Amino acid sequence: MLINLYKIVVFLLIPEVLCISGSFTRSLKFGLKKEVVKGKFYVIPEEKIVFEVDSPIHQFLTFKADTMILYYPEDSVAFKIRSSLTFSSTGLNYVKYDFGKKLKEHGFVFLKKEIKGDTTKHFWAHPDSKISVSFSIVNKLIQSFTVESDKGDTLLLLNIGDYLFLGDSINFPTYIRTVSNDFSEEIFLNDIKLVEPPDFIINFRIPKGVKIVKKGWE
């Protein structure tokens, strides 16, 4: 009886379609210049990701198959950007599930592994370019990722932290920092929660009457 009651409660409380929502603040520093973008995000794992930017401009950004959609409600204009290749995301190549496999695919060779307490650090190097990569994992969660040149200069440093446990094996980072030679970027993620996805996220479409600019269909 209690087990059935538990199942009913769980069924009612956990949305059928999993959606992770929250707000983000992205700060970029490049020399003396700075850019701040704020907004909200909605992630339906394996299906969709939608960003709604509030500042400095009201903008929606999402993806559909091989098309990226940018929609500006106040300007009543939208861009549909199609690409023959997947949209590239710098840094994404090395920060994915199974880093070792991806590094191997890019020609990197595993050097060694260091274990200190609950932290495991992996070291890889590329035999031709002499670029070295190291990443740290704590309790199966990536904490940092570093790319160094053959001279030991740090080319890219990525820190991911302050994971929030959302249940059901979902650990969501709330802080991402990227540093390179000439720029630094920080992303703060707040108010993260599991929600029933809003209808406009599930059925995201550009309203009628909006001017659509297509790029990539030329």
Next chain:
Amino acid sequence: MKGLTLKVVAGLLALTVIANPVLLNAQEKVNKVDVCAQAKSEANADVNSLLWAGVGFFGQLAGVALAYGIQTDPPASRLLGKSPKYVATYIDCYRKAARDVQFKYSIYGCIGCVSLELIIVVITLM
């Protein structure tokens, strides 16, 4: 759910890209010349010239055609928070610059391959 965390992280990390670090307000003033120059610079940095030289070397004319035909787009996060005018200018300039780099290096690769073939023919005939 295995790997779900990292896949979600990967999706969010589409934000972690070099972007144009212009100090913005709600009404962004777009200088098309500057935006285009920025787009060209970033396209030159992004496109893998060695890869396209290889495409031209091994693919020859087909490789060159491929280099011209494939469109390379900027990382999505470079357009996050940008005005419609900025996006329109940036994408056009970025694509053109990327295509130029792809095409140029594929031709270099193609010429390299043809030159090598000619050398082999000459040596063979000697």
